């Protein structure tokens with residue numbers, strides 16, 4: 001599946017620089033690194049006091065997120081490093097001590113596109129979040145579901161049913177189960193009511209579930225099966241015999 005959006009590192013970057021506003025306000029150095037504070041300042045009250053509730057002096061409302069409360073700087077670190085500027089196709093020219101591990105795995109995987117390490121459409125491919133973290137989600141073994149070079153995977157599964165010994169016919173339903181009793185029970189019981197706004201939601205969900213058929217399984221598809229070894233059924237189709245009001249007897253012909 002191709003998606004220019006999902007293959008962009010900027011997509012991962014929208015989330016993978018993380019600052020924590022609580023840490024940013026309360027932690028040592030406001031969760032910033034000392035060299036940063038040598039030239040920069042974090043504006044924060046450093047106070048845990050909630051009385052009166054006043055957030056105007058907290059870190060999150062006075063600084064850009066990159067300044068405080070470091071949880072992770074994965075994206076910035078990636079951008080600052082040389083790996084983000086290295087083409088996968090340049091792998092064979094990397095110094096010997098860099099040839100191996102994740103980079104080798106990336107290069108080997110990228111070669112399967114048949115474009116020397118670039119994307120299949122020819123766009124140059126740099127070592128990215130995706131080359132290391134996202135791979136083809138091939139089944140194991142990859143020959144399952146009609147898989148293999150040049151093949152198209154089946155979007156369905158095939159499996160043998162085991163009817164009880166002596167069974168002659170069967171109706172086979174494919175069911176969709178929207179939610180389970182166990183999940184509803186979990187929502188009901190796991191909610192201890194600590195948050196007053198959400199305290200009743202488990203009970204409300206459970207009541208809604210009870211009153212809407214308890215998420216009765218939905219039949220998505222149905223098929224019938226008949227033991228092919230059995231002789232064909234020869235019985236005629238039954239007919240309704242007519243009867244007039246007052247008749248005590250009807251003739252079956």
Ligand code: HEC
Nearest residue numbers: 006007008009011012013014015016128129130132133134
């Ligand atoms: C919309 C926000 C968002 C985007 C976009 C995003 N992530 Fe994440 N990612 C998260 C969150 C939140 C978690 C933590 C999930 C959890 O702990 O349950 C996470 C977890 C991860 C983890 C596992 C971290 C761990 O501690 O196990 C990896 C690896 C990862 N993301 C890589 C990526 C890559 C690569 C991309 C881009 C293709 C990406 N993420 C895009 C929000 C995002």
Ligand code: HEC
Nearest residue numbers: 009012013016074075078083102103127128129130132133
């Ligand atoms: C060269 C390969 C490579 C690249 C490029 C790369 N990562 Fe990673 N990443 C790794 C490896 C390997 C680990 C595990 C490190 C460890 O466990 O010590 C990791 C760890 C992580 C974690 C934490 C996972 C955890 O379990 O704590 C996150 C989140 C993450 N990467 C996201 C990203 C994002 C987002 C990008 C792009 C901005 C990126 N990575 C680029 C290889 C890579």
